[in-house]
Amino acid sequence: MQSAAWDQRIQRAEELARLFPFAAEILRFYSVVARFQKALYGYIHQAHQKSPPSRVFRDSLDLSLLLPRFSGFLNTVKEAAPPQLADCAARLSAEPEARWEELLSAFWLGAKDLPHAHAFCARAFLQPYAAFVAARLAAPLGQGETATCPVCDSEPVVGVLREEQLGARRSFICSLCAYEWSFPRAVCPGCGEHRNEALAVFTSDNFVYVRVEACDTCKCYIKTVDLTRNGLAVPVVDELAAVPLTLWAQEHGYIKLQPNLLAV
Ligand SMILES: [Zn+2]
Ligand SMILES: [Zn+2]
Known part of the structure; x- marks a missing residue:
């Protein structure tokens, strides 16, 4: 995914929010998240463009790069999300960094039993990193038409x-x-x-x-x-x-x- 793709998503969300009032709240929140994701993608790209591509997707999580950005993400969610999600982001941002590390690692490794709001925060925050890793994965992908992602095994x-x-x-x-x-x-x-x-x-x-x-x-x-x-x-x-x-x-x-x- 290139940075133009994030722009496309942001613009489309704003356009559809104007066209469809019933979806405006969701789409406006989405565009705030997508702006954060675009900036995070740029930061990851800059930090990692010279490092060798990963061989295995699940082994590639660089928490030392990502963790310092997580509190900014939680603040963004706190300010822009619907109330329930905003509360959860507020609670998460009060927790120690070790808990964030645990959450992001568990999600990256495919944990399915995380509470919904936690899974939301982890997924939205990790998507730009996952897209970056997937785009430059060195190992060949599995063949066949699988029901889950051939890169990271997500749905x-x-x-x-x-x-x-x-x-x-x-x-x-x-x-x-x-x-x-x-x-x-x-x-x-x-x-x-x-x-x-x-x-x-x-x-x-x-x-x-x-x-x-x-x-x-x-x-x-x-x-x-x-x-x-x-x-x-x-x-x-x-x-x-x-x-x-x-x-x-x-x-x-x-x-x-x-x-x-x-x-x-
Ligand atoms: Zn079925
Ligand atoms: Zn995937």
Whole structure:
């Protein structure tokens, strides 16, 4: 991910916040976070551009570089987040650095049992570093169309449809490192279900280019942004804005495969 990609996300969030009042609060908060992430990415890039690429993603966490920036991040969240998340950031920022270290390491190593607000803080803070490491990983990636990220093994946060010769190809974007990889269109990433009758697709009038792809076997869903229908969309951001689709999925008892940055 280059610094232009952060700018794209920030601009798209501001544009969609003006268009869709029901998502404005989420998107404005997101754009504050994305600005922090862009600056952090620049700092990481500067500090690490001459160091050799990592061989193994999970071994590459440089806490001595990152920890001094964590309190600034928590302050940003404290000031801009919805109340519950802001409270959690305030509590975290009062804790000793050793606790931050524990949280960031646990998240980086794939801990799944962290309280939601803690996981949010760790994910949002580590995303720029993860994107930097993923972009210059030295080791070859695993082959095959896996349901989790071939770089860091995290779940996808959003699907993307891109034009291919005879239609559209689906890929996934990683919820941590932003890597994008191919995945078959008619297969559930949660359980591998591929029978048509068990896979539901839903769109809404506001977002004809975003689909909920849900599975009746494992009850999970993911949103997919169809770039063949809207080339201006920025998948990670448009996915956040498509609140009506989230509500539809919740009403029908589907659970998101991987909550997005704001846990919706
Ligand atoms: Zn990844
Ligand atoms: Zn499934």
